[in-house]
Amino acid sequence: MRTPLLIALAAAGAAAAIPAQAQEAGDWLVRARAIAVVPNEDAGAVLPSFPTGTVSVENDVVPELDFTYFISKNISAELILATSKHNVIGAGALSGLGEVADSWVLPPTLTLQYRPLPEGKVHPYVGAGLNYTIFYNTDASSSLVTAIGATDVKMKDSFGPAAQIGVDIDLTDRVSLNLDAKWIDMDTTTTLTTGALVNKVDVSIDPFVLGVGVGIRF
Template identity: 35%
Template sequence: MKKLILSTIITCLFVFNAQAQDEEKTNDEDYNKWQARVRVVMVDPATYFYDNVDGIEVELSTAFAPEIDITYFLSRKMSVELMLTTSTHDVKIADGNNLGSISLLSPTLSLQHHFYSNDFKPYVGAGINYTSFYNEDAGDLNSIDYKNQVGYLIQAGLDYNLSEKWFINFDFKKVFLKTEVTANNDSTSTAEVNVDPIIIGFGVGMKF
């Protein structure tokens, strides 16, 4: 399903880009420099041990969360987006210990390229992510600690104008994120875990 969504987005971007070449506005200054969105996002980690810990498979649950972002346009086609969301995930080892839960605070900053076709505005982007892990619940363990880390991301999405000011948005991000997990305050038990969440969002935005 995730591969189908990503393939559909990429196909749409090629179609819209071809159409936009024939519909480009002559006035390159005719655009809003700021816009803001509110989305509901699904955060779906694709978790595995980077260290290939034998016989252990760690799982972080899928979570739904609110998200806000602010976008500033450097030009009509190029923009910078700051996105902020926080989500809480149950953590467990398959057929093993319950590792409680963990919350992620994940601001991301991405550089985007936009395409225009009538009321449609698809975009692609890439950027960086800084994830803070907090509210650790150790579950069956005495304690568990996650190291805050910097990751990177790729992005694709689509804005559709409802009016001159309001629009709806669909957004897809793949974040590449690795962290160090330490159990029971024992540094010898530290392992590197790839979290690598997919973030899919739908929401509404405003231009100003």
């Protein structure tokens, strides 16, 4: 956590040397970020076959593109676009299997932001909105197939709220450094079909999405 803080302090120092540029209604801000998707999962049992088995979801770091439109100088709307891949790891009675599945995740998220300091060079914001998560290209691992046979894995898409906090720090009159943190309410039911046998596990993934990037305002 020290690295983003040091980046922010350095950017704030650099920003002091440039003219202030107010945010205005009608402006667009396009950013490229690197984000860490960090699940904060709570998973149930894999039923009915593994009542003492469960799963966990690993982190991923990926590039992300987002677009912000300024409705007014204090209100903006942001849409993020990114996709990440996550390994699902066996736990409890399934811990000996290691990875049991993997899935790609596409979680477009739209938030409405309040910006209390449109003037000056440092622009904090808080936001809240909605997320729709699509799980795709979900596959069983070789260790799971070896243990129980050929298995089809499907993860139910998720819809839920999202919250965020962040700051844009002007580096020039158009370019800014961005630090951003989001929490997304993301729940899914994973279905594992092995022949006539169907197992299910409910997983609240609820990830934190931590990002740092550069934006250009138009």
